Amino acid sequence: MTILTASTTNEASVRPVLRLGLLGVGNVGQGVIDVLTRNGGEIERRAGQAIRVVAASRRNVAALKALADAGVRTTDDPGAVVRDPEVDVVVELIGGTTLAKQLVLEAISLGKHVVTANKALLAEHGTEIFAAAQKAGVIVAFEAAVAGGIPIIKALREGLTANHIEWVAGIINGTTNFILSEMRDKGLDFDTVLKEAQRLGYAEADPTFDIEGVDAAHKLALISAIAFGVPVQFHKAHVQGITGLASEDIRYAEQLGYRIKLLGITKRVANGIELRVHPTLVPTKRLIANVEGAMNAVVVHGDAVGTTLYYGKGAGGEATASAVIADVVDVARATGNAAAQRVPALAFQPDAMSDAPILPVQQVVSCYYLRLRVSDKAGVLADLTSLLAKQGISIDAMLQREAQDVGGASTAQTDLIILTHEVEEGLLEKALADIQNLASVLAPVVRIRKEELA
Amino acid sequence: MTILTASTTNEASVRPVLRLGLLGVGNVGQGVIDVLTRNGGEIERRAGQAIRVVAASRRNVAALKALADAGVRTTDDPGAVVRDPEVDVVVELIGGTTLAKQLVLEAISLGKHVVTANKALLAEHGTEIFAAAQKAGVIVAFEAAVAGGIPIIKALREGLTANHIEWVAGIINGTTNFILSEMRDKGLDFDTVLKEAQRLGYAEADPTFDIEGVDAAHKLALISAIAFGVPVQFHKAHVQGITGLASEDIRYAEQLGYRIKLLGITKRVANGIELRVHPTLVPTKRLIANVEGAMNAVVVHGDAVGTTLYYGKGAGGEATASAVIADVVDVARATGNAAAQRVPALAFQPDAMSDAPILPVQQVVSCYYLRLRVSDKAGVLADLTSLLAKQGISIDAMLQREAQDVGGASTAQTDLIILTHEVEEGLLEKALADIQNLASVLAPVVRIRKEELA
Numbered sequence: 001m002t003i004l005t006a007s008t009t010n011e012a013s014v015r016p017v018l019r020l021g022l023l024g025v026g027n028v029g030q031g032v033i034d035v036l037t038r039n040g041g042e043i044e045r046r047a048g049q050a051i052r053v054v055a056a057s058r059r060n061v062a063a064l065k066a067l068a069d070a071g072v073r074t075t076d077d078p079g080a081v082v083r084d085p086e087v088d089v090v091v092e093l094i095g096g097t098t099l100a101k102q103l104v105l106e107a108i109s110l111g112k113h114v115v116t117a118n119k120a121l122l123a124e125h126g127t128e129i130f131a132a133a134q135k136a137g138v139i140v141a142f143e144a145a146v147a148g149g150i151p152i153i154k155a156l157r158e159g160l161t162a163n164h165i166e167w168v169a170g171i172i173n174g175t176t177n178f179i180l181s182e183m184r185d186k187g188l189d190f191d192t193v194l195k196e197a198q199r200l201g202y203a204e205a206d207p208t209f210d211i212e213g214v215d216a217a218h219k220l221a222l223i224s225a226i227a228f229g230v231p232v233q234f235h236k237a238h239v240q241g242i243t244g245l246a247s248e249d250i251r252y253a254e255q256l257g258y259r260i261k262l263l264g265i266t267k268r269v270a271n272g273i274e275l276r277v278h279p280t281l282v283p284t285k286r287l288i289a290n291v292e293g294a295m296n297a298v299v300v301h302g303d304a305v306g307t308t309l310y311y312g313k314g315a316g317g318e319a320t321a322s323a324v325i326a327d328v329v330d331v332a333r334a335t336g337n338a339a340a341q342r343v344p345a346l347a348f349q350p351d352a353m354s355d356a357p358i359l360p361v362q363q364v365v366s367c368y369y370l371r372l373r374v375s376d377k378a379g380v381l382a383d384l385t386s387l388l389a390k391q392g393i394s395i396d397a398m399l400q401r402e403a404q405d406v407g408g409a410s411t412a413q414t415d416l417i418i419l420t421h422e423v424e425e426g427l428l429e430k431a432l433a434d435i436q437n438l439a440s441v442l443a444p445v446v447r448i449r450k451e452e453l454a
Numbered sequence: 455m456t457i458l459t460a461s462t463t464n465e466a467s468v469r470p471v472l473r474l475g476l477l478g479v480g481n482v483g484q485g486v487i488d489v490l491t492r493n494g495g496e497i498e499r500r501a502g503q504a505i506r507v508v509a510a511s512r513r514n515v516a517a518l519k520a521l522a523d524a525g526v527r528t529t530d531d532p533g534a535v536v537r538d539p540e541v542d543v544v545v546e547l548i549g550g551t552t553l554a555k556q557l558v559l560e561a562i563s564l565g566k567h568v569v570t571a572n573k574a575l576l577a578e579h580g581t582e583i584f585a586a587a588q589k590a591g592v593i594v595a596f597e598a599a600v601a602g603g604i605p606i607i608k609a610l611r612e613g614l615t616a617n618h619i620e621w622v623a624g625i626i627n628g629t630t631n632f633i634l635s636e637m638r639d640k641g642l643d644f645d646t647v648l649k650e651a652q653r654l655g656y657a658e659a660d661p662t663f664d665i666e667g668v669d670a671a672h673k674l675a676l677i678s679a680i681a682f683g684v685p686v687q688f689h690k691a692h693v694q695g696i697t698g699l700a701s702e703d704i705r706y707a708e709q710l711g712y713r714i715k716l717l718g719i720t721k722r723v724a725n726g727i728e729l730r731v732h733p734t735l736v737p738t739k740r741l742i743a744n745v746e747g748a749m750n751a752v753v754v755h756g757d758a759v760g761t762t763l764y765y766g767k768g769a770g771g772e773a774t775a776s777a778v779i780a781d782v783v784d785v786a787r788a789t790g791n792a793a794a795q796r797v798p799a800l801a802f803q804p805d806a807m808s809d810a811p812i813l814p815v816q817q818v819v820s821c822y823y824l825r826l827r828v829s830d831k832a833g834v835l836a837d838l839t840s841l842l843a844k845q846g847i848s849i850d851a852m853l854q855r856e857a858q859d860v861g862g863a864s865t866a867q868t869d870l871i872i873l874t875h876e877v878e879e880g881l882l883e884k885a886l887a888d889i890q891n892l893a894s895v896l897a898p899v900v901r902i903r904k905e906e907l908a
Binding site: 031035038039042043045046047113126130131133134137138139140141142143148149150151154155156157158159160161162163164169224225226227228229230231232233236237238245246248249252253255256258260263265268269271272273274275276278279280281282283286287288290291299302303304305306307308309310311312313316318319321322323324325326329330334335338339340341342343344345346347348350352353354355356357358359361363364365369371397399401415417419446448449450451452453454 | 485489492493496497499500501567580584585587588591592593594595596597602603604605608609610611612613614615616617618623678679680681682683684685686687690691692699700702703706707709710712714717719722723725726727728729730732733734735736737740741742744745753756757758759760761762763764765766767770772773775776777778779780783784788789792793794795796797798799800801802804806807808809810811812813815817818819823825851853855869871873900902903904905906907908
């Protein structure tokens with residue numbers, strides 16, 4: 001693939017660089033480094049600026065040797081990163097609400113933009129932090145603090161600006177959703193599943209924050225503020241976790257047509273705003289009731305748009321890094337470009353488009369559903385499968401059904417349904433041309449593509 | 455609710471105004487007017503500018519009398535709106551690719567930003583239009599062109615900027631999804647359901663563009679360009695509609711664990727990009743397979759974030775208007791504010807927050823699931839229901855089950871599950887306090903909230 005940089009080999013090289021300082025290099029910090037390393041070129045083509053980690057701190061600074069070898073200034077003092085004059089954007093990933101607060105406020109006071117994944121910090125001290133940022137004229141961005149990689153903050157804050165938001169309800173804690181999914185799926189009780197979740201890494205050694213609903217309430221307080229234009233008010237949330245949940249209630253709910261999910265719900269009503277986290281029965285037919293395992297989903301109801309839903313991974317190093325870097329790109333675009341070029345119409349900077357070709361459909365690879373109306377006699381299947389095999393097409397599943405609605409047919413007919421494994425369309429066409437010529441194939445072969453979308 | 459404008463009754467009134475000119479006032483145009491009228495104050499609190507329609511055109515200009523009476527300049531000549539010196543942003547809603555193209559290019563040449571819902575125009579002439587906008591330094595925004603009110607363009611272009619996008623697959627045509635849902639649900643054939651869809655307004659009198667997949671391909675071409683940084687290449691898409699789909703294939707697919715959806719799929723593979731619209735078997739357990747009726751959903755797979763999904767209404771006046779106005783607010787924020795204040799951290803401008811109170815949980819209204827372990831004897835139910843009725847609590851559904859796991863219980867026990875209608879939590883607590891005192895209630899009552907999320 002060529003990147004079309006039309007007369008811009010030079011231009012590209014003089015593009016400004018946005019310099020990041022990472023506070024904390026754990027799971028998410030490493031994700032940020034890995035994604036920037038892997039996708040840096042593509043991100044620059046979108047952002048219009050290169051994005052580079054120039055400094056990073058970690059208590060165990062020796063663990064940052066690879067970064068140091070790559071020229072990043074490493075230290076065990078996060079304050080040194082904040083004060084590093086070459087750091088434009090401070091990425092706060094150390095968590096907690098004491099040191100993190102102090103570092104974020106210092107970065108703001110130095111006129112630096114801040115990107116953070118720290119929901120506890122913003123839920124408890126958001127009002128103070130956002131006011132300081134507003135005064136200093138810097139951005140504090142926090143997409144990564146809510147629902148990991150799902151761009152739900154952006155959807156609420158920008159995508160749905162036309163709406164009077166009526167309510168938001170979300171599965172915003174993966175640990176509890178994993179536990180509830182397993183309890184239902186396997187009919188196990190809470191304690192057993194919690195132990196399994198800890199073993200698999202879905203729950204922490206001390207799972208209190210997750211299972212008691214506190215983590216969800218942190219995120220919900222941020223969602224509520226953005227949806228309704230109120231201050232962040234975590235301390236006023238009603239918070240109830242899933243520790244008291246009995247497996248028979250999950251079973252009874254199922255019999256009544258409901259699933260139990262730990263939801264964060266915030267709703268605008270006549271006399272104020274509801275802000276609550278608790279186990280909730282949701283009709284099984286709703287999409288959000290079918291969000292399983294550690295996945296997150298948020299439903300937003302606006303008066304103009306109606307119901308919209310946003311689904312994805314709520315945690316994990318790279319999924320969270322996806323949100324952190326998106327915030328960094330927002331900073332790059334907002335501060336580095338003229339208004340009209342801020343977000344390029346086609347996402348990539350016009351001088352950095354790709355010339356990757358659109359493939360002719362004969363080269364497209366997919367699985368297929370084939371339906372053949374055939375004579376119900378010996379040898380038909382052997383003929384078919386050998387013609388498929390001739391083009392290297394293998395069979396994933398097969399189903400035979402008596403053909404219906406065959407008006408006036410005198411011989412016995414049957415419908416043969418075949419699911420193939422992956423095949424290039426051109427080869428399938430060759431095989432089908434041969435198959436169509438068989439005397440035992442009585443009607444045009446029906447073919448429909450199949451995608452696993454996994 | 456008071457809007458906190460702290461010393462800003464004056465300040466608010468001197469906020470700049472972004473002035474819109476509407477080309478076309480049909481379903482979507484009327485939606486834009488209605489939503490701006492209803493939510494104008496709230497939108498201004500988010501955008502930092504008032505947004506006002508100052509001019510509008512419609513072939514039947516007499517139908518715009520109400521607008522004219524409200525002081526909007528109305529005309530039957532869309533060119534006059536484009537050239538109106540007081541119009542900052544041209545909102546193109548007339549559709550088609552000839553006159554619309556000419557008007558959009560003229561607006562751009564006059565240095566005006568353009569917001570459009572016209573997928574056909576951008577799919578066919580996007581390259582020319584975006585180049586002109588780039589040269590003129592204006593924004594051409596088109597969230598409303600793809601998947602109606604779902605902010606999928608923003609998610610791809612901004613929310614997922616960190617990712618190497620691997621594929622995108624979407625239900626991006628509501629008409630065909632409605633038809634496929636009905637065919638499956640009711641076992642009807644295509645022609646019958648199409649007629650029903652036309653009667654209900656889900657399909658047009660000439661449904662060709664929808665049912666042949668052309669509309670989906672227009673949208674997919676835009677999605678593909680944004681996901682992969684390639685030009686808009688609608689003419690290279692492989693397009694197959696649902697007209698040939700037999701109801702037995704829907705049935706057979708179901709038996710194999712799949713649903714058939716008309717998907718637009720674009721995928722990055724080693725030698726290029728796939729761009730195709732066709733009926734597709736999708737595993738029933740995938741969320742997108744459960745998107746029913748006229749709803750839309752788009753699945754995006756990125757290397758960092760994994761799979762994310764975006765769901766909502768793909769059409770309709772106000773849902774589409776939601777996207778149009780979001781684009782207008784983006785223009786307002788990008789052009790009217792300093793970089794750091796462009797998108798306020800908490801979505802609303804800091805001087806325009808609300809003081810709506812968070813309600814104490816006793817005032818929260820919801821439905822409840824109650825589980826009561828009771829003695830299995832006459833009169834228990836009467837006692838319970840009368841105590842509920844005393845607080846005005848009515849019953850939606852009831853289920854009786856033999857209690858399990860009752861170690862060493864000597865009397866007959868049963869689990870009684872009650873779903874209540876809506877009740878204020880405080881009243882439920884009173885009722886439960888009384889119920890808990892009944893001798894026939896043998897264990898603490900379990901209560902879990904229930905939300906329909908509809």
